Amino acid sequence: MEKSLHPTSVSERQSLLDILRGFALLGVLLANMVSHSGYFFISKSGQEALGTLEVDHYVEWVEHFLIDGKFYSLFSLLFGIGFALQMKRASASDVHFTSRFRRRLFIMFVIGLLHAVLLFVGDILTVYALTGFVLILFRNAPDKILLRSAIILFLLPVLQYAVFWGINLINPSPPVVEEGPRFLDEVIRVFQTGSYLEIIQMNTGGLIMGRYPDLFFTGRFFKVLAMFLIGFYVAKNMIHSNLGENRRLFRRVMIWGAVIGIPCNLVLAMMMTTEAYYNLEPTGIIQSLVYAFGVPALALCYASIFALLYQNPEWKTKLMIFAPVGQLALTNYLMQSLLCAIIFMSYGFGMEAKIGPARLSLIALGIYVFQIVYSHLWIKAFHFGPMEWLWRSLTYKKRQPFRKQ
DSSP: OOOOOOOOOGGGOOHHHHHHHHHHHHHHHHHHHHHHTSGGGOOHHHHHHTSOHHHHHHHHHHHHHHTTTHHHHHHHHHHHHHHHHHHHHHHHTTOOHHHHHHHHHHHHHHHHHHHHHHTOTTOOHHHHHHHHHHHGGGTTOOHHHHHHHHHHHHHHHHHHHHHHHHHHHHSOOOOOOOOSSOHHHHHHHHHHHOOHHHHHHHHHHHIIIIIHHHHHHHTHHHHHHHHHHHHHHHHHTTTTTOTTTTHHHHHHHHHHHHHHHHHHHHHHHHHTTSSTTTTTOTTHHHHHHHHHHHHHHHHHHHHHHHHHHHTSHHHHHHHGGGHHHHHTHHHHHHHHHHHHHHHHSTTTTOOTTOOOHHHHHHHHHHHHHHHHHHHHHHHHHBSSOHHHHHHHHHHHTSOOOOBOO
C-alpha cells in the first residue's frame, strides 16, 4: 500500500521551470494556429483568395524557422525534468513511485483524449502520456544510457524515413487523383457550419485517420522520448537548479545550439515550403536530417538563454511575467484550444479557414496576453489552476487545497 506523499507545494516550485513552461506555451500556440484556424486545410487557390498571401508566406517561413517543433521539444524537456523531480521526492519519502506516476499518466491520457475529440485534434497530451509509460523504463538507467539513447532516438526518424522512401521506391504508391470536391473542403465546411456532433465526429476521424498516422510517419514519439531523456538527465544531475555552477555549460549549449540549430532550421524552413518530405521524394530525407539535428539544438539553445538570463536579477524580474502562465500550463494549454474553438468553429464565430498566418499570429498574441493577465490574477487567489487541481486531486486520490487563505 502506498504511503502518503503530498504534491509539490508552491514554495518548492522552481521559478525557472515555470518561466520556461510559460514561454513554451506561447510558441505552442503560435505553431498550432494554422491547425486551430483551418489554414492548414485550405487549397493553394483558397490561400491566394485571402488576399494576404505574400505576408502569410513570410510569417509561415519564420514560424518554420524559429517555432515549429522547438516548443513541443522544450515542453518535452520540462516533462523529463518533472519526472526526475517527482521520482526523487518519492524516493526521499520512501513511497512507491511508479504506480502513482502511471496513474498520473493515465489521467493525462484521458484529459488529452477528451481534448482531441471535443476541441482540438492536434492534442499533444496523449502523446506525452503514452511516451511517459516508456520513460518509466529508464528510471534506473545510468547517465551514459540516457544520453546515448536520446541520440539514437533522434536519429531513428531519419532511419524510419529512409525505410519508407526505399519501400516507396521499390513499390511506388499510385498518384492520388481527387475527383469532385476535396475531402479537406468537407472538413472546412463541417468546422464552419456543422453541428457540434458533426465536429466531434470529424475530430474523432481526424485523430484516427490523420493525427496518429502522421505522428508515426514523422517519428514524433521517438523525438518526444529523446527530449524526455535529456530532461531526465538534466534533473538527475541538478543542472537546472545549480545555475551558477553550470553557467559555463549553459553558454556552451547556447552557442552550439545556435551553431547547429540556426543553419539546420534555415534549411528546414525551406524544405517545409515544399511537399518533398510527405511525397517521399529523394530530397525529403534532407528535411528529416535537419529536423533531427536542428530542432532539439535550437530548443536547448532557447532553454540555455533563459537559464543564463535568469541569473541576472534585472532579467529575472522581467522573465517572471511568464511564471504564472507556466504554473497554469495545463489549464492554459486547454484554454488556448477552447478560445480558438470559439473563434473558428461553427458554434462560435465561424472563422474557420478565413484567416492567414500573419493575422493568426496577432490573434495568438492577443490570446497569450489575456492568459498572462488571467494567470497573474488567478495565482494570487488559488494554489493551482483548475485543471492542475483536478489532475493532482485524482493523482493523489485526495482533494487538494485550492483557494489560498
